[in-house]
Amino acid sequence: MFQPRDQFQPRAKYAIELGGTTLSVDRVIDILRRQWPLIASIVGAALALVVIYLLVATPMFTANARILMDTRQTQVLDSKDSGMSNALIDTGFVDSQVEILQSDDLLLSIVRRLKLIEDPEYNGSNPGAVALVIGKLMSSLSGSDGPPSKERIERAAVETIQKNLKVERVLTTYVLSVSFRSSNPDKAALVANAVADAYIVGALEAKYQSTKRAGEWLQQRSAELREQATASDRAVQTFKAQNNIVGTSRGLMSEQQLTDVNTQLVQARASTAEAKARLDRINGVLDKDLVQPTVTDALNNTVITRLRAQYLDLAAQYADWSTRYGKTHQAAINLANRMDELRKAMADEVRRIADAYRSEYEIAKSREKSLEDNLNSLVSQAGSTSQAQVKLRDLESAADTYRNLYNSFLEKLQNATQNQSFPISEARIIGTAVKPDKKSSPKTVLALIGGLFGGLCFGFGAAFARELLSDVLRSPNDVEDLLGVKCLGVLPDIRATGQLIKAADGSTVDAAISNYVVDHPFSRFAETLRNIKVSIDVARLQRDVKVIGILSSLPKEGKTTVSANFGHLTALTGHRTLLIDGDLHTRSLTRELAPHAKSGLVEALKDPHSFGYHIQRSKESGLDFLPSFVASRMVNSADVIASKSMADLLAVVREEYEYIIIDLAPVMPVSDAKAVSHLVDAMVYVIEWGRTSRNALQESMASSEGIQKKVLGAVLNRANPKMLKRIEAYKGSHYGSYYVEGA
Numbered sequence: 243m244f245q246p247r248d249q250f251q252p253r254a255k256y257a258i259e260l261g262g263t264t265l266s267v268d269r270v271i272d273i274l275r276r277q278w279p280l281i282a283s284i285v286g287a288a289l290a291l292v293v294i295y296l297l298v299a300t301p302m303f304t305a306n307a308r309i310l311m312d313t314r315q316t317q318v319l320d321s322k323d324s325g326m327s328n329a330l331i332d333t334g335f336v337d338s339q340v341e342i343l344q345s346d347d348l349l350l351s352i353v354r355r356l357k358l359i360e361d362p363e364y365n366g367s368n369p370g371a372v373a374l375v376i377g378k379l380m381s382s383l384s385g386s387d388g389p390p391s392k393e394r395i396e397r398a399a400v401e402t403i404q405k406n407l408k409v410e411r412v413l414t415t416y417v418l419s420v421s422f423r424s425s426n427p428d429k430a431a432l433v434a435n436a437v438a439d440a441y442i443v444g445a446l447e448a449k450y451q452s453t454k455r456a457g458e459w460l461q462q463r464s465a466e467l468r469e470q471a472t473a474s475d476r477a478v479q480t481f482k483a484q485n486n487i488v489g490t491s492r493g494l495m496s497e498q499q500l501t502d503v504n505t506q507l508v509q510a511r512a513s514t515a516e517a518k519a520r521l522d523r524i525n526g527v528l529d530k531d532l533v534q535p536t537v538t539d540a541l542n543n544t545v546i547t548r549l550r551a552q553y554l555d556l557a558a559q560y561a562d563w564s565t566r567y568g569k570t571h572q573a574a575i576n577l578a579n580r581m582d583e584l585r586k587a588m589a590d591e592v593r594r595i596a597d598a599y600r601s602e603y604e605i606a607k608s609r610e611k612s613l614e615d616n617l618n619s620l621v622s623q624a625g626s627t628s629q630a631q632v633k634l635r636d637l638e639s640a641a642d643t644y645r646n647l648y649n650s651f652l653e654k655l656q657n658a659t660q661n662q663s664f665p666i667s668e669a670r671i672i673g674t675a676v677k678p679d680k681k682s683s684p685k686t687v688l689a690l691i692g693g694l695f696g697g698l699c700f701g702f703g704a705a706f707a708r709e710l711l712s713d714v715l716r717s718p719n720d721v722e723d724l725l726g727v728k729c730l731g732v733l734p735d736i737r738a739t740g741q742l743i744k745a746a747d748g749s750t751v752d753a754a755i756s757n758y759v760v761d762h763p764f765s766r767f768a769e770t771l772r773n774i775k776v777s778i779d780v781a782r783l784q785r786d787v788k789v790i791g792i793l794s795s796l797p798k799e800g801k802t803t804v805s806a807n808f809g810h811l812t813a814l815t816g817h818r819t820l821l822i823d824g825d826l827h828t829r830s831l832t833r834e835l836a837p838h839a840k841s842g843l844v845e846a847l848k849d850p851h852s853f854g855y856h857i858q859r860s861k862e863s864g865l866d867f868l869p870s871f872v873a874s875r876m877v878n879s880a881d882v883i884a885s886k887s888m889a890d891l892l893a894v895v896r897e898e899y900e901y902i903i904i905d906l907a908p909v910m911p912v913s914d915a916k917a918v919s920h921l922v923d924a925m926v927y928v929i930e931w932g933r934t935s936r937n938a939l940q941e942s943m944a945s946s947e948g949i950q951k952k953v954l955g956a957v958l959n960r961a962n963p964k965m966l967k968r969i970e971a972y973k974g975s976h977y978g979s980y981y982v983e984g985a
Contacts, residue, residue: 281701288697308673
């Protein structure tokens with residue numbers, strides 16, 4: 243296998259791999275230069291289609307109306323919800339309104355209100371040719387015949403409106419945009435406004451009907467709840483009467499009595515204890531000296547206090563008189579008697595107080611016992627009615643529930659009645675559709691830009707597909723990237739200038755192109771061959787290069803023409819040049835240069851030193867030509883061309899000529915070129931431009947290591963001159979000024 247040389251790696255700095263093929267910037271530019279007619283044709287076709295579409299398309303006009311979802315309007319009559327006026331609307335609700343605006347029922351109402359079934363645009367009475375054919379086909383497939391019914395016409399009108407109607411939410415707002423397209427601008431505005439109005443009216447009607455149904459149900463339910471609440475209250479009162487349960491502002495009477503009696507009992511017990519304490523105290527006083535100050539202070543009685551004061555006065559007088567007159571004195575005795583009387587009076591008063599305290603104590607005890615008996619009676623009565631109170635509470639709870647429900651439903655009924663008389667919608671129109679003053683479609687500029695862009699995309703795609711899917715070579719870079727050898731030039735196709743002549747064997751050959759460089763020495767073809775000679779001369783500076791083989795992968799690639807013209811060009815420069823027809827199979831070079839030759843290479847191999855007898859010289863250039871003449875095709879041509887006799891012949895002619903050019907047989911069909919590669923100093927590989935496949939080149943180069951080592955360079959032959967001008971346009975308009983294609 244051959245290895246590409248480093249100096250022939252892709253030259254572009256930026257490259258990408260696509261399907262195993264390297265796409266460099268240089269290659270992309272080359273592709274565009276080669277394929278720009280294809281790209282231009284596709285772009286032109288796309289623009290032509292766009293222009294045709296713009297000419298035949300019916301102009302459409304779009305009118306737009308806007309609707310705002312505003313829940314604050316519904317809270318005008320509801321003061322309780324005034325604080326919720328800023329509540330956000332669920333986005334799902336807004337999306338639902340979009341579907342309602344496009345619903346069949348709403349659009350059907352518009353069709354009927356605007357009588358659109360009488361409009362040819364909507365009733366299908368004036369369809370286009372395509373629509374007419376499709377309609378007939380669908381009718382035949384569905385099996386329906388005869389004139390369409392009114393319902394079908396209305397349904398078709400609804401579908402037409404749905405097709406031209408566009409409803410969408412404006413960004414994240416609560417605004418709905420209603421757009422309608424029509425070929426008539428007045429009709430576009432009319433239908434857009436009709437859709438918005440129908441939506442508002444439909445919302446009001448739906449709310450009115452909903453409120454009406456809710457009011458009727460609330461009224462019926464309120465009557466039922468009123469009866470249930472009345473029956474529950476009646477059951478509570480009946481149960482209280484049956485169980486002797488009397489209620490007061492502070493609760494049940496039995497509970498109130500029990501509380502009062504318990505309070506009185508507590509007070510009675512306190513009074514009894516107090517009376518008992520006073521009685522015990524007075525009984526203790528009876529056993530003491532009543533004259534003592536502590537007794538008098540404890541009793542705190544005015545009578546006893548007065549008597550004691552009198553007693554103390556008499557005691558003072560008695561002490562004075564006893565001292566003065568003696569205790570036996572009548573006055574002292576009288577004072578002592580009076581003092582005894584006071585003592586008795588005090589004792590009688592204390593006994594009287596004790597009797598009063600005893601009486602009070604007995605009364606308190608009797609009252610306490612009476613209250614205890616009453617309390618026990620009330621407790622017994624409360625225990626017997628506890629179960630009744632449990633049921634009473636259940637009845638009262640049910641009655642309260644029914645009463646609250648009745649009041650709530652009554653309030654809702656009043657609100658529903660108010661809303662029914664004054665319905666408000668959550669939506670309002672904030673933008674009325676007006677007659678559009680310019681068409682909305684088709685957009686001429688946008689369509690042309692789209693056509694241009696689409697044409698460029700398809701053109702570039704087609705160009706790159708044509709290049710990348712193509713398996714041929716068209717540029718020097720392709721040759722260098724694939725084979726790893728230098729491309730010595732691109733030869734233009736000169737077959738159109740040829741002149742057919744008849745050979746000895748009866749075949750026709752093109753004689754003019756075999757000496758094209760002689761007639762056109764300043765042509766591009768000749769200059770490219772000079773470049774090949776320069777490359778050979780440069781190689782001669784480093785090694786001996788005299789024998790040069792011209793070969794190709796396949797037949798009919800133009801190597802014979804290249805060999806003949808290269809030989810003429812070298813001879814015209816004053817160098818002794820020998821051209822050998824080494825293709826013993828077809829002998830194409832012989833038919834072109836010496837069609838009447840009777841001897842040649844085969845005869846020279848028998849006696850190499852007598853090769854001069856078989857040489858034919860060109861009068862125009864001085865080129866010596868050794869033809870090949872065989873009576874029939876040789877089966878051992880490879881052995882002949884690679885024989886020792888061939889080596890001897892080449893050794894002899896090396897002494898006579900500076901350049902020895904051999905036109906070899908193609909590499910792939912036969913093995914002659916492989917066999918003779920060891921006798922050749924250098925080889926020039928001829929590749930037909932735009933015809934020879936990459937696989938053929940790779941296979942032929944890989945088939946012989948000798949050819950790989952000897953190939954000095956390759957040349958692209960038979961290039962399309964017009965294509966070359968496009969490819970080399972970057973070289974400037976004066977690039978070809980040095981070439982003279984004329985004689």
